[in-house]
Amino acid sequence: MSDVPTPSDPTLDREVEPWLGTFPGLGSITVAQDGSVEIMPESDPEEDSTMRERALRFGWAEGLSLVRRGFSLASGAAVQLPEPTAHESSDDGAESGALILTGDPHDVVIVIAELVERGAKVIADRFTPVQWEQGRLTAYPRAAPVLMASRRAKKLGLQGRKVRADTDALELDVPRCEQPRRVEGVANVGMRRPHETPLTALAGRQKFEAAAGLMFAGALRETSGDNSDAGSAMADHLRLANLPYSNLRINSDTIHEDVDALLGWIAQPDVAPTPADSSAAAER
Amino acid sequence: MWLASYPKSGNTWMRAIVTALGTHRHLFAVNQLGSGAQPMYVGGLLPAFGIDPRWLDRDEVDLVRNMLVRRWGEQDDDETSSRPILRKTHEVYREGAAGREPFPISATRAAILVVRDPRDVACSYAPFFGLDIDGSVDALGRDLPEGKASPANSSTVQPWGSWSSHADSWLADSVPFPVHLVRYEDLKSDAVSTLAPVFDAIGLECTETELAAAVEQARFDRLQQSERNVGFRETSRKTASFFRRGTSGGWREELTATQVAALEADHAERMDELGYGLTTDPVERAALFEVRESRRRQEAAEWWRLPERMGIEVTVGPVPEELPGATRPRPWIQVTPDEALVRFAAGSAVLVRAGKEAVVEWQPDPDRPDDDPSWMVQGWAVTLAMLQRGDLSLHAATVEIDGEVVAIAGNRGAGKSTTSMALRKRGHRLLVDDVTLIEFRGNEAWTTPYSRNVHLLPDAAEAVGLDFDAMRVLAGGRAKVGFRAEDPPEQPHRIDRIVVLAPGRPATEVQLTEQRGSARLASLMAHTRRDGIAPLVLGQDRYFSLLAKLANAAPIQVLSRPLDEWTLDEVLVAIESGRPTG
Numbered sequence: 001m002s003d004v005p006t007p008s009d010p011t012l013d014r015e016v017e018p019w020l021g022t023f024p025g026l027g028s029i030t031v032a033q034d035g036s037v038e039i040m041p042e043s044d045p046e047e048d049s050t051m052r053e054r055a056l057r058f059g060w061a062e063g064l065s066l067v068r069r070g071f072s073l074a075s076g077a078a079v080q081l082p083e084p085t086a087h088e089s090s091d092d093g094a095e096s097g098a099l100i101l102t103g104d105p106h107d108v109v110i111v112i113a114e115l116v117e118r119g120a121k122v123i124a125d126r127f128t129p130v131q132w133e134q135g136r137l138t139a140y141p142r143a144a145p146v147l148m149a150s151r152r153a154k155k156l157g158l159q160g161r162k163v164r165a166d167t168d169a170l171e172l173d174v175p176r177c178e179q180p181r182r183v184e185g186v187a188n189v190g191m192r193r194p195h196e197t198p199l200t201a202l203a204g205r206q207k208f209e210a211a212a213g214l215m216f217a218g219a220l221r222e223t224s225g226d227n228s229d230a231g232s233a234m235a236d237h238l239r240l241a242n243l244p245y246s247n248l249r250i251n252s253d254t255i256h257e258d259v260d261a262l263l264g265w266i267a268q269p270d271v272a273p274t275p276a277d278s279s280a281a282a283e284r
Numbered sequence: 285m286w287l288a289s290y291p292k293s294g295n296t297w298m299r300a301i302v303t304a305l306g307t308h309r310h311l312f313a314v315n316q317l318g319s320g321a322q323p324m325y326v327g328g329l330l331p332a333f334g335i336d337p338r339w340l341d342r343d344e345v346d347l348v349r350n351m352l353v354r355r356w357g358e359q360d361d362d363e364t365s366s367r368p369i370l371r372k373t374h375e376v377y378r379e380g381a382a383g384r385e386p387f388p389i390s391a392t393r394a395a396i397l398v399v400r401d402p403r404d405v406a407c408s409y410a411p412f413f414g415l416d417i418d419g420s421v422d423a424l425g426r427d428l429p430e431g432k433a434s435p436a437n438s439s440t441v442q443p444w445g446s447w448s449s450h451a452d453s454w455l456a457d458s459v460p461f462p463v464h465l466v467r468y469e470d471l472k473s474d475a476v477s478t479l480a481p482v483f484d485a486i487g488l489e490c491t492e493t494e495l496a497a498a499v500e501q502a503r504f505d506r507l508q509q510s511e512r513n514v515g516f517r518e519t520s521r522k523t524a525s526f527f528r529r530g531t532s533g534g535w536r537e538e539l540t541a542t543q544v545a546a547l548e549a550d551h552a553e554r555m556d557e558l559g560y561g562l563t564t565d566p567v568e569r570a571a572l573f574e575v576r577e578s579r580r581r582q583e584a585a586e587w588w589r590l591p592e593r594m595g596i597e598v599t600v601g602p603v604p605e606e607l608p609g610a611t612r613p614r615p616w617i618q619v620t621p622d623e624a625l626v627r628f629a630a631g632s633a634v635l636v637r638a639g640k641e642a643v644v645e646w647q648p649d650p651d652r653p654d655d656d657p658s659w660m661v662q663g664w665a666v667t668l669a670m671l672q673r674g675d676l677s678l679h680a681a682t683v684e685i686d687g688e689v690v691a692i693a694g695n696r697g698a699g700k701s702t703t704s705m706a707l708r709k710r711g712h713r714l715l716v717d718d719v720t721l722i723e724f725r726g727n728e729a730w731t732t733p734y735s736r737n738v739h740l741l742p743d744a745a746e747a748v749g750l751d752f753d754a755m756r757v758l759a760g761g762r763a764k765v766g767f768r769a770e771d772p773p774e775q776p777h778r779i780d781r782i783v784v785l786a787p788g789r790p791a792t793e794v795q796l797t798e799q800r801g802s803a804r805l806a807s808l809m810a811h812t813r814r815d816g817i818a819p820l821v822l823g824q825d826r827y828f829s830l831l832a833k834l835a836n837a838a839p840i841q842v843l844s845r846p847l848d849e850w851t852l853d854e855v856l857v858a859i860e861s862g863r864p865t866g
Contacts (some may be wrong), residue, residue, distance in 0.1 A: 012333045147339075166342050
């Protein structure tokens with residue numbers, strides 16, 4: 001028999017105040033009702049405690065804190081587009097809006113890297129805090145850095161820093177957008193299979209299905225609140241389905257053309273969020 | 285409940301049948317097959333706990349995989365008292381560390397292992413992974429190392445081994461839950477009769493009529509048609525169609541005789557056990573397996589790298605033309621007190637410094653990029669470094685014969701490699717070829733073996749039944765090939781006997797003669813001087829002191845053989861017996 005004790009499971013207790021999460025060997029976190037967090041990394045002689053503190057903060061506490069502060073979390077990264085879209089630029093001095101990128105984070109980060117090359121700024125990696133404001137879905141920035149697998153970074157010629165002592169995840173230096181941005185559309189990113197086209201705009205039922213999977217459930221959703229009944233959940237779903245959706249199928253050899261297609265799609269005048277009912281009752 | 289299989293062996297088809305069993309026939313869809321989530325992906329941690337696994341390290345990722353799989357088990361128990369949920373996996377079965385078991389027993393009731401004739405798997409594997417058939421044949425034989433988990437991709441390791449080791453792992457007696465074997469070929473011929481007892485055993489209740497309807501629903505041509513109509517979301521990016529042929533025995537038209545021979549060589553034992561008839565000659569198959577294993581070992585090892593424990597850091601780069609003030613025991617060798625430089629005919633060179641640093645200047649032949657340059661490191665760099673450290677090396681192979689460690693020394697061409705390989709073929713353990721490093725413990729000589737190629741001339745390869753032309757040629761225009769045997773044990777071994785091969789001595793038969801007195805010293809000198817470098821680097825006094833010590837450390841026998849009219853077997857028997865005959 002081994003002398004090494006069997007590790008216990010990570011736990012997240014949302015029945016206590018503050019919420020308490022423990023990850024054996026890594027540390028624990030608390031997340032209070034007002035969203036304030038406390039990070040308690042365990043010490044490990046083989047790893048800088050700053051790395052463990054950041055892992056607990058960005059990998060766990062930040063998401064729960066956003067939930068407690070009333071945000072919904074969209075299951076995808078968000079970037080501020082390089083240029084305002086056609087309907088945005090009709091407003092004088094309009095800032096460009098946000099594009100949410102769903103899909104495997106391993107694939108999404110390729111598109112992020114390409115968009116950054118063209119002047120985009122990252123609002124959030126992996127998941128994005130969002131709120132409805134004046135009938136428009138608005139993406140808020142989060143602090144966690146953009147991560148990429150070292151092999152992929154090397155292939156793309158990107159530099160990064162290891163986030164943990166024993167990992168292949170690198171933190172990339174990318175420009176960040178620090179302000180909330182209205183969401184202009186959602187693209188689901190995947191690697192392109194034979195016979196697939198780079199970009200397909202979704203319509204009808206496809207949009208409805210895509211909207212159904214956009215928001216996180218489970219631990220990354222506050223259980224109490226206005227949206228706990230089926231009626232308001234359906235209303236949320238319908239509002240989300242008003243966004244423009246597309247499937248972006250990429251290939252590392254054609255990433256420039258693929259992202260051209262994405263930007264071409266989102267720039268079309270008729271690709272715009274349909275303003276939803278902006279009554280106060282619909283706002284959070 | 286695991287549904288395990290090597291890739292392209294019918295796992296998806298099985299999932300289609302099981303999905304069809306639980307789905308109204310009008311709702312069955314190729315893109316909604318159950319059990320598609322594989323256990324190595326731990327992205328589910330984010331919705332379940334709010335943890336983004338990309339911030340975990342490799343151990344933590346393995347830990348949460350175990351936890352998530354146990355949660356599946358609990359969910360499956362809660363939701364399906366009568367209908368077990370099958371979970372797809374292509375991984376080999378392995379136990380794993382405590383708390384990090386990839387297939388936790390507490391969450392597992394049983395497994396179904398689907399196997400398919402590797403000759404058909406190779407045909408299907410190639411287009412799916414974007415390989416040609418030769419690449420696919422090689423991939424099936426390669427027992428890939430586990431690799432590292434990739435937290436950045438939210439994934440743990442997914443080792444699926446070779447075709448044989450995959451099946452071996454799941455069918456081993458040590459697997460702590462029942463494993464039900466299903467052959468793809470039996471599914472093809474009569475799926476209902478094949479599956480009914482298996483489903484009954486795992487508690488997946490259904491009538492024969494229901495099962496027959498599910499099999500009909502999941503008929504291969506229907507799945508193909510569905511994929512043509514709506515695509516298949518699980519297909520590879522490298523292939524136009526996931527559901528390709530779905531045949532058994534198609535390999536007879538698709539594979540060449542060479543490819544069949546390679547597959548049968550790699551997997552003969554397991555194929556035979558699983559009832560896949562072998563078509564090739566057993567002796568040729570065994571020899572081909574040896575050559576293929578050797579190549580795999582060579583490819584898995586970087587040619588310039590030595591085991592860390594040897595303490596020699598090897599780099600590849602330019603070396604100086606001249607060592608100032610060097611002595612030249614041979615025109616191509618330069619030696620100073622701290623450095624030794626050896627230049628080779630084809631333009632490459634090795635520089636060794638202070639017994640711990642080697643620089644290899646490697647000039648590959650552009651017309652022969654596959655040739656193996658490792659001999660410069662495994663032979664010259666090691667020998668020179670050990671001399672610089674003050675240790676002796678014996679120009680000898682070392683073999684463990686029934687527990688006795690025998691060093692077999694000899695001049696170039698004396699037959700050391702042939703003899704050691706032939707002894708290995710007779711079941712003895714080859715510890716090292718050509719370079720036996722000597723360290724003394726009291727009055728005993730010890731050696732610590734290390735992995736290196738055995739160098740074989742065409743007649744030596746033929747003598748041990750290996751195909752010279754199928755092996756990797758040594759780089760630098762050398763007329764030998766390299767054979768890499770299994771890695772030797774790393775612990776030191778006491779040398780119990782030294783046999784010096786002495787062809788050409790007057791002899792009428794194979795003779796083993798015990799050496800006595802000064803003859804002991806003389807018989808070892810030629811095999812320790814290393815082209816005159818040893819006395820230069822060690823100094824004459826130390827060299828002779830070490831030589832004398834070695835001569836007294838173990839019995840020394842000279843094996844003489846006539847110029848003709850002798851057999852390798854006679855030599856081997858003489859060495860094995862150790863009884864002097866002269």
